[in-house]
Amino acid sequence: MMIMGIHSEFNYIYDVLKKINLKMIDINNTLIEGYLQMLENLSANNKLDLISKLSLTIKGNDKVNNKAFYEAFGAWDSSQSAEDIIKEIRKSRKFK
Numbered sequence: 001m002m003i004m005g006i007h008s009e010f011n012y013i014y015d016v017l018k019k020i021n022l023k024m025i026d027i028n029n030t031l032i033e034g035y036l037q038m039l040e041n042l043s044a045n046n047k048l049d050l051i052s053k054l055s056l057t058i059k060g061n062d063k064v065n066n067k068a069f070y071e072a073f074g075a076w077d078s079s080q081s082a083e084d085i086i087k088e089i090r091k092s093r094k095f096k
Contacts, residue, residue, distance in 0.1 A: 078085065
């Protein structure tokens with residue numbers, strides 16, 4: 001009985017995520033169509049230049065994202081212990 005409940009909850013969540021994904025696809029398609037309409041009047045050379053620059057951003061994104069990810073490690077530097085930091089944070093809280 002419990003397994004069927006989990007299964008139906010999973011199906012419900014799956015359906016909701018599927019609908020959200022379809023809405024995002026519609027939004028993305030609308031944005032792309034809007035950009036294409038704006039770019040229609042560009043010259044062939046300008047369009048080629050734009051393609052080249054867009055291609056570079058795609059190729060460079062992986063390197064930038066990986067670099068930022070690895071730079072985040074060890075970013076916090078403090079001589080205080082974790083317990084002292086927690087105490088300090090809790091003391092600084094102000095409730096109305």
